[in-house]
Amino acid sequence: MSREDRNKLQKRLQPRHITLMAMGGVIGTGIFKGSAETIGLAGPGVVITYILAGLLLLVVMGAMTEMATVYPGRNMKDFVREAFGERTSFILGWLYCFMWLAVCVIEIIAAGSFLQYWLPSVPLWILSLACAALIILINLMSVNSFGEVEFWLAGIKIAMIVLFVILGVLVLFGVIHGGGDAAAPGLSRLTENGGFLPNGWTAIFSALLVVTFSYGGSELIGLTLTETENSHKILPRLVGSFILRVILFYTLPILVICALIPWNELGGNSSPFVQVLNYTGLKGSAHVMNFILVTAVLSAANSGVYGATRMLHAMAAAGEAPSKLAQVSKRGVPYQTLKLVSVLLIAGSLLGLFAQDQLFRVLMAVPGFVVLLVWMTFCLAQLKLRRNYPVKPTFRLWGAPYINYVAVACLGVIAVLFLFDEQNRLSIGVCLAFLIFLIISSVVKFRRKNLYTKN
Secondary structure, rough: OOOOOOOOOOOOEEEHHHHHHHHHHHHOOOHHHHHHHHHHHHHHHHHHHHHHHHHHHHHHHHHHHHHHHHHOOOOOOOOOOOHHHHHHHHHHHHHHHHHHHHHHHHHHHHHHHHOOOOOOOOOHHHHHHHHHHHHHHHOOOOOHHHHHHHHHHHHHHHHHHHHHHHEEEEEEEOOOOOOHHHOOOHHHHHOOOOOOOOOOOOHHHHHHHHHHHHOOOHHHHHHHHHEEEHHHHHHHHHHHHHHHHHHHHHHHHHHHHHHHOOHHHOOOOOOOHHHHHHOOOOOOHHHHHHHHHHHHHHHHHHHHHHHHHHHHHHHHHHOOOOHHOOOOOOOOOHHHHHHHHHHHHHHHHHHHHOOHHHHHHHHHHHHEEEHHHHHHHHHHHHHHHHHHHOOOOOOOOOOHHHHHHHHHHHHHHHHHHHHHHHHHHHHHHHHHHHHHHHHHHHHHHHHHHHHHHHO
16 A cells, blocks of 8 residues: 555545534534624624524535535645645645634633533633543544544534424423523513614624634535545535524524523523523523533534644645644544644643633634635635636536625625724734734745745
């Protein structure tokens, strides 16, 4: 077996693995903890924000799917490389790794904070460190075993959301009596305390800053393509239903939350899901819910480690990262990239020692901003490549190329809002500094490469 073959990832992921892995990356801290912030920004009307962001996500996923049918066996980074060259591919790859590392840290810190619901005396950093160790062990499994674990972890939280919505509706309309003031409130609270949009229409766009972080991770499907047989045939069947599920799994729970508990009474210390169950008097179920929340954010962290390690492996294979990172174990695991990510994940878990109250907000803006840049790049890549496709695509993005322009413009506006949001200045400053560093590094790296090639 050649060295190149030894460094190839195994095609062991099945369609159900792909769908649940991508949903595992999307349905995490953004909904279970970040929803308290989005509701606080826009009230019940924040569901409009989630729908608008979902439509943008649909365009991005559609563009990626079209490219996948034209270039089978390649992943999303290959599409960018084909469209814009190795420099842009280099920058995007490292940005994407940076994003997933931030997401992983957010998720394990969130898992630690949920565990404090039962263990309030244990420091956050210790609980987060234990969660990080568990995620690392899961990622050491074979590709197929990893896919199975993630399938069930993601399945648990999806089932939890469905049960939460059903339970909430039953309480809302008096079928189940939770007790207290929350008994059978109906839908009246959706328009109380300032109305459906208590902070005005502009709040919908302010909440987009958090919602884009929440939806970030959907594009993880684009990294699974090299570990899936016949991915160019499978992906078109998955995208439409996947987007619909994502929107429903965000909008329905938020409507239930806002209908059961006044939007301006939600606290930011624990999950709105647990707060709602405590508020309704169903305290026994709050413990069950908290357990599921822990598994949910661990699932998102699991997907994040997968995303970071696979992107680093792809970059190493393309010569855009140290070649050592391309090495794969007998189980098909890129173990060198996993070592690097593990060190960073453990270091990130120790951030719980500092500024715990502000940590979540600061870290959340990092992947949110990077997601915008990544999504715009995918839309622009599809715009450029579609002019000279080597074969006819079996799936076409609806409304292209005009829908691409609309999506890129909307994503650009949200990115500008990020830049002018005072709460995000530190986070965006870090992102921009890292982006500038990558641009300079790409110029130096590929200038040297070109000179070496000429000589």
